[in-house]
Amino acid sequence: MQKVAILGIGQTHIGEQWEKSLREIGGEAGLAAMHDAGVEKVDALYVGNMLSPLIDAQNQLGAYFADWIGLWHKEAVKVEAACGSGAAALRAGIMAVAAGEAESALVIGVEKMTDKAGHDVTAALATAADADYEVEQGVSFVGLNALIMKRYMHEYGWKHADFASFSINAHANAMSNPFARLHERISTERFEKSAMIATPINLLDASPIGDGAAAAVIVPAEKVTSLPGRPRIVIAASASATDTIAVHSRRDPLFLAAAYESAKRCYNMAGVTPDDLDVFELHDAFSIMSALSLEACGFAERGQGVRLGLDSAIAPGGRIPICTRGGLKARGHPVGATGMYQVVELVQQLRGECGDTQVAGAAIGMAQNIGGSGSTVVTHILKAE
């Protein structure tokens, strides 16, 4: 496969952007990425989005954004894999460039989901689960994660407070990220006193939704000869894997098999091991997911992911810094956009643009985007050259 590089990145603030339309939010990120890349046109557009048919009454986001951005007559399409849509769109773009079908591509992850009230959004998010065998039984998406977390605590003997470090780290890191939804440090005490949502998941175990978009321009790596003052960022590996759509169909609901598979393929492709990674933007939709991702990707033994948080290994100066710009927990989780936020933030780390949460000498990093309860997992490894 032809090597692909990320030439430019863009992102919007995450929050309740009621004053902006869906097209304005996605367009803002897309145009910012093109500006950052120094290009006025691209050959193709790939849009990652999950909820626009349900919340914005809008389908066909490929043509929709190509029109708005001014990419008339270009190829454009939407890719959907629930909360894994962002990275899935990036992967579609990578394949187009790698196949020689596009000399350049813009990838936008976008979601505008706060215009509707709580119940509607909860129902819309539940479309990531199995409509017939999970949702029909009354379990929400948070509920499914709560069942997984409860089982994990029972199986490995962890207390709820042991998960606090994941949220504390994410909130601390978001303080210096101007695009983050939450700018608020939290403590273990506050974590423990936070309102319960679905036992044992409380408000500070869960990531907040939001309106936002993140984007990147990708090109064949050979076309990027030099960039003044910036390293060349190449996609060293890209892989996607799936697991059963329903959690109860899994032999072991505490093992993210698709995360394991896609990370393994990426390690092989990039020729690296977990030890070689300087930073890992993981999918902390709920604190339990941080633990399970760290385990599936080889950073901890089964049932020991929580220990990395307790040992401060996940902080910007630790062994494997995660959520360095706030993660889903504090940067926010505009679902179909999240995968692109992770990649954009990883590029910022590799460029050395992360200020207070910059990982010193970051040269290689991984981003992992999860759809459903681990049903679709898309992993990328980026390198600064």
Place this chain on the structure above:
Amino acid sequence: MQKVAILGIGQTHIGEQWEKSLREIGGEAGLAAMHDAGVEKVDALYVGNMLSPLIDAQNQLGAYFADWIGLWHKEAVKVEAACGSGAAALRAGIMAVAAGEAESALVIGVEKMTDKAGHDVTAALATAADADYEVEQGVSFVGLNALIMKRYMHEYGWKHADFASFSINAHANAMSNPFARLHERISTERFEKSAMIATPINLLDASPIGDGAAAAVIVPAEKVTSLPGRPRIVIAASASATDTIAVHSRRDPLFLAAAYESAKRCYNMAGVTPDDLDVFELHDAFSIMSALSLEACGFAERGQGVRLGLDSAIAPGGRIPICTRGGLKARGHPVGATGMYQVVELVQQLRGECGDTQVAGAAIGMAQNIGGSGSTVVTHILKAE
């Protein structure tokens, strides 16, 4: 780009399949394609679908079908481009195979849309149009096509009856297609007496929706050395283009610019002209779309597409046979599946499996799938070798 071949095809009957779930319908077509291809596994799955979040409360169809079919841990993703979703998913699969990311891929176009009542489906289909600037004004998707048809009749002086041949040809061709929704010959008289939906579009100008799925297995062409009793079917060209999402934004609403662009790219890629094509499976969602597609793809001058119908050029023995298995009009239009039905039917023509509507000596054909009012157009040229 590495040449890709279609190794196997599968499809379900189109109709009101209330006794089958979404997963059973898509699974049936997918497994039929794998059986036809003689394979038990594929590397990746691409699903084309438009309405499942809105009608079936189910997202993440990649993982959903990979799970059901037994493609555990494989890559799987959904692609959406309104009614152009089916062919857009095929194109995503082609790029994965062409880029060397998959040695084989299954592509399924699927839609289950008759479980909900009329108003819900009309609203769901309207998500293909511009939510802010078209649908918000009260115009439905049929309404947009009616405006286009009315303008066309005014501009070029055609009467409503002049469009009859498109529907008559489609209904006649569907008679020998066991998968078709409608098995009913129609006459010009009946066409003219049919109930009005949105002037000038009446019931027999419009394609019926339905539940259905069509699928194909694709592999690198070089891997297909010989198939007993069958020609090798290669994808000679694949291209996608977009136009404005709203019809009113176009300089000329009677010209399908994205159809023109994607067909032009395909002609160049395959090294052919319209004269070389033996069959053309076009997107006759409404009879006006047949005329506009024929014009955009170079088979008729502007405003003269209707004449091809009047001259019987579109029948199986004519100059450019269209809708040879019934088209959207009579085979049926399960929106996200339609693009794959077109491709599957084209393969049937190139294999010589079409019985009464077989185009004699068909060796090269084109399929064109349209999303929205011409906003996304995906075109493929297939060749029998």
